[in-house]
Amino acid sequence: MKISQKLTTSFLGVAVLMGTIGSLAVTLQSQVSQKRAVEEAKYVAETIAYFVSEHLEKDLAGKNKSLTAVDLERLQHNITRLHALKKRDIEIIDRNGIIIADVVAADVGQHFADDEHGEVRQTLKDGIPRTFIEVSNDYPQGIRQIVVQLKNDESGEIFGVMLLEYTNLHNEIAIATQKSMMAILSITCVTSLLAVALGYFISASILQRIEELRQASLNIAQGDLDYRVEMESKDEIGDLAISFNKMANHLQESKTELVKTNQKLVSEIVERQQAETELHQALQNLRQMQAQLIQTEKMSSLGQLVAGIAHEINNPINFIYGNLVLTQGYTQDLLDIVSLYQAHFPEPGEKILAKVETIDLEYLIEDLPKMLASMKIGANRIREIVLSLRNFSRLDEAELKAVDIHEGIDSTLLILQNRLKAKSNHSEIEIIKEYGQLPLVECYAGQLNQVFMNIINNAIDALDEFNQQRSSAEIQAKPSTIRIRTEVIHGEWIAIAIADNGGGISQEIISKLFDPFFTTKPIGKGTGLGLSISYQIVTDKHYGKIWCNSAPGKETEFIVQIPIKQQLPAGKIRNKELKT
Known part of the structure; x- marks a missing residue:
């Protein structure tokens, strides 16, 4: 009012x-x-x-x-x-x-x-x-x-x-x-009219000067600090006008000082922000490098351990496998001699008959070749596992080398075979291979196998978590599967797609999947480094791309794209858009 x-x-x-x-x-x-x-x-x-x-x-x-x-x-x-x-x-x-x-x-x-x-x-x-x-x-x-x-x-x-x-x-x-x-x-009535008239004339007499002060205040508020009030009345409003002009002078002086101080402060803030940005980036790089070094050291130690175990197992298993061939031949010769004795001496002594009956010679003759054959198959299976361990560790291939990608994927699946089998609290996970015709690819085989290991491990964890929310009938109606698809793109790239039919991932989580230390697993079951390191291996080491396609209720698919040869500049490969 x-x-x-x-x-x-x-x-x-x-x-x-x-x-x-x-x-x-x-x-x-x-x-x-x-x-x-x-x-x-x-x-x-x-x-x-x-x-x-x-x-x-x-x-x-x-x-x-x-x-x-x-x-x-x-x-x-x-x-x-x-x-x-x-x-x-x-x-x-x-x-x-x-x-x-x-x-x-x-x-x-x-x-x-x-x-x-x-x-x-x-x-x-x-x-x-x-x-x-x-x-x-x-x-x-x-x-x-x-x-x-x-x-x-x-x-x-x-x-x-x-x-x-x-x-x-x-x-x-x-x-x-x-x-x-x-x-x-x-x-x-007369008094009321006089009061209204008196109020109007008194207000009109002071309103004009107050309006001047109000307009001056608005000008000052809008930044016009040069505005002054010209009023020569010697009453309270005149004193207020004088005080207002003094205030405007002080504000003008303060503004000048403030502008100088603000410019200096802005300069200091910019320098500090640059320093903080550089420090934050350095700290982030240090944390990622530290995490990668720890993970690399773990994988290196694991690779050395696997390679050592594979080497130690390889020698005796080769000895056993080689001797099984000879033992199978010697055993067959001995069984042939037993057959000749039975044919030429159909009436053996009582002691021989008793021994034949005790050892159940007919069953022994029938079962011994089968036992040796199964031992040969088991020894051969151990040789394949040892070979897969050696292929996965790739200690002898630390440098860039052309390798068979399918061999690395198969080695990874062989190592994870125990997690894929059905157990009391874990349903069987079926592996569906849709391999294309891939040439040998120049890559760091051991590190790329680590990428496959991380993605397939996460797929198994996702399926286990999804199956805990489903009934046995639902699991039988829709069994758990991991589909691995490979193909050549544009003649210069290969793509490896690994997909599981679990519960899917929301877009909010997908945007953070490759961030260091981000994990959706419970405390103690995940470090949040696997996909982050996989991203660095694919993009920094092989100048490729890795991304995830998923949505709640749909399958989750990780796609890795790397060039067949690594001679192109990293920037061009990294910025090139690829489509499967």
């Missing part, structure tokens, strides 16, 4: 308050006047009643307390004279309710019938004066009546009551009160 409105409202409020007080005063005066009229009427009525009571007492003294015709005529004469003097209706009613005197002579002797609410009867009963308004055909507007008792002062006996009209007295007082009310209302 503006100051002019506030001042006008304040003065108007004062005027309204004065009018309210005046109205209350008028109302109070009206009530007092009403009471005063009643009291005056009561006084007059009681005075008249007193004299009437004395005349009645004298007339009734020594008699049978009944008025004669002369007494009634005298009483009627007095009432008529009093009515002629005061212009007021007067009625005298005895205690039986009979009118014994009235300004209307025709009503004398009749029973009083206008006591609609019983005021006359109540006064005859308890002697308490009462006022009421009598409405009739002759007085449609009603006349005001007061009823008082006529009684013996000594005995307190009530002779009757007297009705006195006090309408004229009430109207006189009401007219006087109305005049007072009109005077007060007129004064209130």
